[in-house]
Amino acid sequence: MGGPESPRxxxxxxxxxxxxxxxxxxxxxxxREREPFRDRLALPGGFVHTDADADTGQTALRVLRDKTGxxxxxxxxxxxxxxxxxxxxxxxxxxxxxxxxPEQVVRPAVVRDGCTLCAVERLPDLPFDHGRIIAAALTxxxxxxxxxxxxxxxxxxxxTMDDLRQVYERVLGTRLDxxxxxxxxxxxxFFRPVEGERRTGAHRPAQLYxxxxxxxxxxxxxx
Amino acid sequence: MGGPESPRxxxxxxxxxxxxxxxxxxxxxxxREREPFRDRLALPGGFVHTDADADTGQTALRVLRDKTGxxxxxxxxxxxxxxxxxxxxxxxxxxxxxxxxPEQVVRPAVVRDGCTLCAVERLPDLPFDHGRIIAAALTxxxxxxxxxxxxxxxxxxxxTMDDLRQVYERVLGTRLDxxxxxxxxxxxxFFRPVEGERRTGAHRPAQLYxxxxxxxxxxxxxx
DNA sequence: CGAATAGTGTCTATAAGACACTATATA
DNA sequence: TATATAGTGTCTTATAGACACTATTCG
Numbered sequence: 001m002g003g004p005e006s007p008r009x010x011x012x013x014x015x016x017x018x019x020x021x022x023x024x025x026x027x028x029x030x031x032r033e034r035e036p037f038r039d040r041l042a043l044p045g046g047f048v049h050t051d052a053d054a055d056t057g058q059t060a061l062r063v064l065r066d067k068t069g070x071x072x073x074x075x076x077x078x079x080x081x082x083x084x085x086x087x088x089x090x091x092x093x094x095x096x097x098x099x100x101x102p103e104q105v106v107r108p109a110v111v112r113d114g115c116t117l118c119a120v121e122r123l124p125d126l127p128f129d130h131g132r133i134i135a136a137a138l139t140x141x142x143x144x145x146x147x148x149x150x151x152x153x154x155x156x157x158x159x160t161m162d163d164l165r166q167v168y169e170r171v172l173g174t175r176l177d178x179x180x181x182x183x184x185x186x187x188x189x190f191f192r193p194v195e196g197e198r199r200t201g202a203h204r205p206a207q208l209y210x211x212x213x214x215x216x217x218x219x220x221x222x223x
Numbered sequence: 224m225g226g227p228e229s230p231r232x233x234x235x236x237x238x239x240x241x242x243x244x245x246x247x248x249x250x251x252x253x254x255r256e257r258e259p260f261r262d263r264l265a266l267p268g269g270f271v272h273t274d275a276d277a278d279t280g281q282t283a284l285r286v287l288r289d290k291t292g293x294x295x296x297x298x299x300x301x302x303x304x305x306x307x308x309x310x311x312x313x314x315x316x317x318x319x320x321x322x323x324x325p326e327q328v329v330r331p332a333v334v335r336d337g338c339t340l341c342a343v344e345r346l347p348d349l350p351f352d353h354g355r356i357i358a359a360a361l362t363x364x365x366x367x368x369x370x371x372x373x374x375x376x377x378x379x380x381x382x383t384m385d386d387l388r389q390v391y392e393r394v395l396g397t398r399l400d401x402x403x404x405x406x407x408x409x410x411x412x413f414f415r416p417v418e419g420e421r422r423t424g425a426h427r428p429a430q431l432y433x434x435x436x437x438x439x440x441x442x443x444x445x446x
Numbered sequence: 447c448g449a450a451t452a453g454t455g456t457c458t459a460t461a462a463g464a465c466a467c468t469a470t471a472t473a
Numbered sequence: 474t475a476t477a478t479a480g481t482g483t484c485t486t487a488t489a490g491a492c493a494c495t496a497t498t499c500g
Contacts, residue, residue: 006274008231011316048305050314051229055306080303080318082271083278091273093234095303095316146444162479179481180463187461202472203478221369221444385452402454403490425499426451 009082010092013059014045014130016078016137017070017099019106020154020170023119025141027134028106029126030067031114036088037127041116043134044068045094060097068109072099073214074153078137086129094128098137100153145171147219149190152211160198160206164191190217232305233315236282237268237353239301239360240293240322242329243377243393246342248364250357251329252349253290254337259311260350264339266357267291268317283320291332295322296437297376301360309352317351321360323376368394370442372413375434383421383429387414413440 017028029041044067046059053059057075064070078098084091110117118124120138123131144150151167152159165181185191192212197205240251252264267290269282276282280298287293301321307314333340341347343361346354367373374390375382382390388404408414415435420428 006270006272009234009271009273011232011234047229048232048314048316049229050232050307056303056316077302079300080279082280082318084273091271093271093279093316093318095305160479177463177465178479179465180461182480184462197471197479199471201478202476204470204480206479383452400490400492401452402492403488405453407489420452422498424451425449427453427497429452 007091010087010089011048012045012087012092012094013048013056013063014043014094014096014133015060015064015099016043016096016134017064017068017072017101017106018120018137018141018154019101019103019117020167021103021107021117021119023121024170025120025138026103026117027120027123027137028068028110029116029118031116032127033114040127041118041124042127043096043130044115048095056095057097059095060099064099068106068112068115070101070106070109072101072153074100074150074216076216078133078140081129081133094133096133096137098140100141100150102154102156104156142171142173144216147221149211149217152191153216158194158196158208158210160208161185162206164209184219188217188219230314233310233312234271235268235310235315235317236271236279236286237266237317237319237356238283238287238322239266239319239357240287240291240295240324240329241343241360241364241377242324242326242340243390244326244330244340244342246344247393248343248361249326249340250343250346250360251291251333252339252341254339255350256337263350264341264347265350266319266353267338271318279318280320282318283322287322291329291335291338293324293329293332295324295376297323297373297439299439301356301363304352304356317356319356319360321363323364323373325377325379327379365394365396367439370444372434372440375414376439381417381419381431381433383431384408385429387432407442411440411442 019026030044032038032040032042044063046063048056048059053062060075076098078096080093080095082093086092145168151171154167155163161182165176169176190212191209194208194210196208198208199205242249253267255261255263255265267286269286271279271282276285283298299321301319303316303318305316309315368391374394377390378386384405388399388401392399413435414432417431417433419431421431422428
């Protein structure tokens with residue numbers, strides 16, 4: 001049958017759950033329950049349970065559910081980090097997933113034991129290579145934001161056109177023209193108006209929109 | 224110290240090496256030396272050697288070197304495929320890498336034992352989930368081709384502007400205007416002319432170019 | 447010179463940015 | 474009716490596609 005001559009690596013899954021709070025992008029960190037780095041803040045993660053998880057995506061969902069009770073509608077595999085030295089227990093491999101959720105959903109879950117939200121600009125010193133992992137997640141988010149519906153997953157189910165534009169602006173770190181933004185968004189057609197408006201003050205109410213599809217949509221590109 | 228209650232998954236690395244031959248995109252397949260699927264064609268791959276490989280990228284390079292003698296200048300991590308049923312030996316996890324090489328380099332290496340190039344449009348039935356893996360690699364290549372220097376890694380070190388355009392056309396499956404293509408490419412500036420021209424017939428010789436940087440460059444995008 | 451491919455110029459159509467204007471709510 | 478935000482129209486500028494033109498080589 002033949003197997004490897006060397007021991008199998010440790011196989012874990014970590015999750016980078018990002019949300020957008022008043023201070024900007026924030027990442028969910030959890031206090032580690034076990035060694036190594038017990039009681040330190042780190043990305044929520046855990047071993048792959050080969051007797052329970054169908055694949056690593058299921059591991060990611062299980063880990064998030066167990067630590068926060070959350071089930072993010074947007075979850076994608078980010079990258080697999082590996083090597084002999086990233087984990088003091090030995091040669092390890094972490095399949096990292098990347099999730100987005102609106103602040104309104106995450107904030108209540110964080111009151112639970114040991115979870116916290118941390119502004120990505122002010123991260124504490126993190127164990128393993130979790131600092132690098134979060135940096136990779138931010139790069140992915142910022143790249144994909146420019147040509148997809150990704151930032152919308154940081155908003156609640158319905159939102160106004162100005163909410164949407166502001167999320168794009170905050171993720172991309174640039175100003176976007178209101179008129180051009182609306183034009184572009186409307187022609188791509190992956191947001192659709194829903195019945196209802198938002199009234200917030202002494203001015204015209206705003207049409208509410210929602211994602212037309214539950215999954216990520218990408219803008220047309222050309223060479 | 225705490226470890227997983229369940230056995231660790233099998234950890235392997237597979238490599239999708241693509242090249243562009245007369246028939247279109249071709250993928251390198253190798254005859255399997257061991258069970259399962261012994262003597263069947265499959266993606267070149269192997270176990271992670273925790274006593275020898277610094278990380279999975281090194282595993283990918285080692286596997287390719289051992290099976291073909293090749294060392295591709297372009298190698299990126301594609302995705303990690305995992306699950307209880309993809310490998311008859313049990314719960315497994317394959318970190319898949321994606322490499323590009325010019326046909327002129329791959330073809331000679333393939334004369335070696337058990338390696339073959341196979342047109343991606345006419346793949347045989349492949350073991351494990353290797354069919355799905357190759358499909359994912361093609362999607363990645365075709366997506367990235369539209370906004371990066373990626374297709375240039377399918378060409379030899381120097382090439383003409385028309386070579387370059389034809390590679391983009393073949394990868395993308397679309398026709399590109401010669402003039403517009405040259406304009407776009409030149410303003411992005413990640414190819415630079417080198418001394419020398421190619422003379423091929425009774426007509427004006429063509430300027431030779433090469434990649435300005437050894438690594439992948441991406442076009443400017445805008446929302 | 448003719449044929450063939452390399453390379454340039456330019457017109458047009460489309461999309462993006464800037465920004466002013468209109469619409470509609472409440473105080 | 475003043476004001477604030479939502480939403481539209483339009484001018485300008487940049488970019489992409491189409492395509493004709495010039496350039497240069499060799500037979």
